[in-house]
Amino acid sequence: MPNLDFQMQMNFAGESENVFRRQLEDGKFTILVETQMPEETVDRKSAAEKLIELEEAVVGSSSPQVNAALAILDPSEKRSLHAVEFAAQLPEERRNRHVIYLSGADMTGEGVDDLLNFADANRLRNLIPVNGDAAYGATVRECRKRSYYDSALMVKKIVQKNPANFSGAVVNPYQYAFYPLFGEYFSLLKKFEQGAQFAVAQAGWDMLKLQSLLWFLNVRESYYPVLTRLILLSPGAVDEIVAGKRPGIRISPDFKRILERELRYSRSQFESAQFRRIELQAAGCRLLGARGIQLEGIDTPAKAGFLIGRIQAALKEFTSFDVWLEEYNAYMANAELTPSAKDFHLFDRTLNRDYPLDRPPVCNEGKIEPISRWDRFKYTLWKSFFADADRKNAGNLRLLKILLTGCPGCDHCVLPQTHFTCPYRCPKHLANGPCGNVRPDGRCEISDAECIHVKILRAAYQHNDFSALEKTLPPDDPRNA
Secondary structure: OOOOOOOOOOOOOOOOOOHHHHHHHOOOEEEEEEEOOOOOOOOHHHHHHHHHHHHHHHHOOOOOOEEEEEEEOOOOOOOOOOHHHHHOOOOHHHHHHOEEEEEOEOOOHHHHHHHHHHHHHOOOOEEEEEOOOOOOOOOHHHHHHOOEOOHHHHHHHHHHHOOOOEEEEEEOOOOOOHHHHHHHHHHHHHHHHHOOOEEEEOOOOOHHHHHHHHHHHHHOOOOOOEEEEEEOOOHHHHHHHHOOOOOOOOOOHHHHHHHHHHOOOOHHHHHHHHHHHHHHHHHHHHHHOOOEEEEEOOOOHHHHHHHHHHHHHHHHHOOOHHHHHHHHHHHOOOOOOOOOOOOOOOOOOOOOOOOOOOOOOOOOOOOOOOOOHHHHHHHHHHHHHHOOHHHOOOOOOHHHHHHHHOOOOOOOOOHHHHOOOOHHHOOOOOOOOOOOOOOOOOEOOOOOOEOHHHHHHHHHHHOOOOHHHHOOOOOOOHHHO
């Protein structure tokens, strides 16, 4: 249960307007600046003062065309306090300009309820749940010992808590294999079905992948605003990404070579190159249809104000998709940002147009391996035993479930809904889709085994039955109820 020891600043006189929600729904471009939680050793009064200083610089950089605000992150590790506690130190009249992340790592249903009660008392309305990352290098056994509260279920709790709450959802569109990509898309659709009203895309540099997400939502008539996360790279961040220490973030060989070359620049030249790349990315995001960006890597109020000003200038500079694309390709030296030529793209392989209202995009077919005879036999066998398992006591045929499907001993059975692959075998116990950290080849971020949700999607594709994949599954663990 979270220790909510920051003072609640309750005010029953009336709630201030949700500026973030209104401006996002009105189509105003939004720039969110990420801020990290203070470390345990940092004096909390000093940390609150620094937060307010950053907030004043960011909000002060807003303009009639751009809304600038904070994104307050909830870390998965070494959490001394929660993001909602930190955000409650902001002036109440400006709290709902900003968004607050809620990590499901080490959280139970009771703990989530406590956080939402705190957020409600402090009029913090813009909440984005995430599953939470596993510790770097953690084993499956270590991961299973932790509790990860499913973000789709947390969206539901946020919306049910108060109709004034404005919940977001996170998605990683930078997946380059068929099944992991659709795992992300189906997971996002579940979150929208539970009440999420906007999305934030994971960080990446392949603008074609961002465009594919936006096109996919249009094709599905899911007209929700999308913001995309951009990273102002530092040498340390480049080293981490190249070393694979940032799960879910992909770079192509071409882009890796560009970054390695830039690392040989002077410090000021390197920083200037990153500023220009962010400007171009931000302008491209808006021209592709995104409603805003979220910036990682800004560590001072002065840098925040400076970069927001540069981005606003770029938004004015590029009002034509074709002009922007020519400049972007020239700046990136026409680098291939897709990691491999064999990687899957849902729509056009080349970024060459914005959303074509006159020519709706046509989906590409994935190169799917045919199902083996052994897999067909297993599916037929499991179906013969467990076709109605979701309508019976979970203990029915449990030993057979364990032997045939690796059943983890759930309190209720969903095998018929998930093509006889139990989603609760996920090391994070996530039932409603993969986390954003699935490896490029579809393996789990923690083990060398194939992601459970990739298995489910492959079975759904082979049997042409996706009906259950957009239905949110309830928790099987009472801690997550």
